[in-house]
Amino acid sequence: MNTLAHFTPIDGPPVPAYYRLQEALRKKIEEMRWLPGEAIPSERLIAGEYGLSIGTVKKALGNLVYEGYLYRVQGKGTFVSGTTLRRGSLRYYRMMESFADAEAELRVSLLGIS
Numbered sequence: 001m002n003t004l005a006h007f008t009p010i011d012g013p014p015v016p017a018y019y020r021l022q023e024a025l026r027k028k029i030e031e032m033r034w035l036p037g038e039a040i041p042s043e044r045l046i047a048g049e050y051g052l053s054i055g056t057v058k059k060a061l062g063n064l065v066y067e068g069y070l071y072r073v074q075g076k077g078t079f080v081s082g083t084t085l086r087r088g089s090l091r092y093y094r095m096m097e098s099f100a101d102a103e104a105e106l107r108v109s110l111l112g113i114s
Contacts (some may be wrong), residue, residue, distance in 0.1 A: 019060070
């Protein structure tokens with residue numbers, strides 16, 4: 001069984017369990033132990049592995065989803081994102097070669113389907 005004790009500061013205020021779990025899972029993602037597109041273990045398995053409640057695991061995973069480290073597919077599970085950039089923040093940028101130029105025309109071409 002994993003422990004979150006080493007994420008608790010000795011001389012500081014107590015850190016909530018969901019945050020310690022969140023940091024432990026983020027470390028796994030950043031160290032590439034879980035690869036982009038790969039499903040992570042279920043909430044129940046993570047809860048059992050760390051000795052935490054499902055609610056605590058849900059909060060930690062929800063925060064990682066919000067931060068862009070993970071994404072959820074209903075009925076399939078939770079997966080590692082390929083980037084931590086939030087999709088919503090990207091869609092409003094305009095493409096310009098310079099500030100003096102007009103907006104660049106955006107064209108999309110289908111290269112193939114596999």
